[in-house]
Amino acid sequence: MSKKGRKIFRVLLIILFIGFLIPQNLKMPVEGAKQSDYNSKSFWFYPWGKSVAHKGVDIFARKGTAIYSSTTGIVLSSGEIKRGGNFVLILGPKWRLHYYAHLDKVKVTSLSFVNRNSKIGTVGTSGNAVGKAPHLHYSILTLVPYIWRIDDDKQGWKKMLYLNPIKYFED
Numbered sequence: 125m126s127k128k129g130r131k132i133f134r135v136l137l138i139i140l141f142i143g144f145l146i147p148q149n150l151k152m153p154v155e156g157a158k159q160s161d162y163n164s165k166s167f168w169f170y171p172w173g174k175s176v177a178h179k180g181v182d183i184f185a186r187k188g189t190a191i192y193s194s195t196t197g198i199v200l201s202s203g204e205i206k207r208g209g210n211f212v213l214i215l216g217p218k219w220r221l222h223y224y225a226h227l228d229k230v231k232v233t234s235l236s237f238v239n240r241n242s243k244i245g246t247v248g249t250s251g252n253a254v255g256k257a258p259h260l261h262y263s264i265l266t267l268v269p270y271i272w273r274i275d276d277d278k279q280g281w282k283k284m285l286y287l288n289p290i291k292y293f294e295d
């Protein structure tokens with residue numbers, strides 16, 4: 125590797141390292157939600173339609189309830205997709221993506237900075253939640269795979285990417 129190449133590599137390693145140092149301090153994203161508003165066993169619930177296993181948690185609340193970012197971060201993307209409906213995708217500490225789906229309204233734009241006091245949207249029934257009880261589908265994905273978490277469950281290999289949000293709520 126050239127001298128310049130080595131320097132760029134070193135800078136990237138430092139940036140990667142700093143990302144891991146930022147504390148996550150995860151906050152329940154749905155305003156006023158309690159343990160009874162979600163099923164503690166909903167992570168990797170199987171069978172789960174087209175998703176096969178449920179790779180997140182569904183937090184039930186009245187339509188229009190505020191959703192706050194669970195961590196500090198940068199909004200990478202927001203808008204509307206088929207299954208997720210109105211969604212927000214935030215890059216947070218430790219190179220983890222936070223995915224919020226089925227929103228009624230999205231209140232942030234891409235590339236904006238958010239913290240745990242930022243209202244990012246409201247609870248709704250968009251995407252494949254149409255006709256169901258209003259809820260937030262919330263997933264956490266790590267960009268750095270945790271391969272030691274792979275197990276024999278259905279699609280268990282994907283457990284290197286999807287982390288269980290409930291674990292952080294209840295810590």
Ligand SMILES: [Zn+2]
Pocket residue numbers: 178180181182260261262
């Ligand atoms: Zn869900």
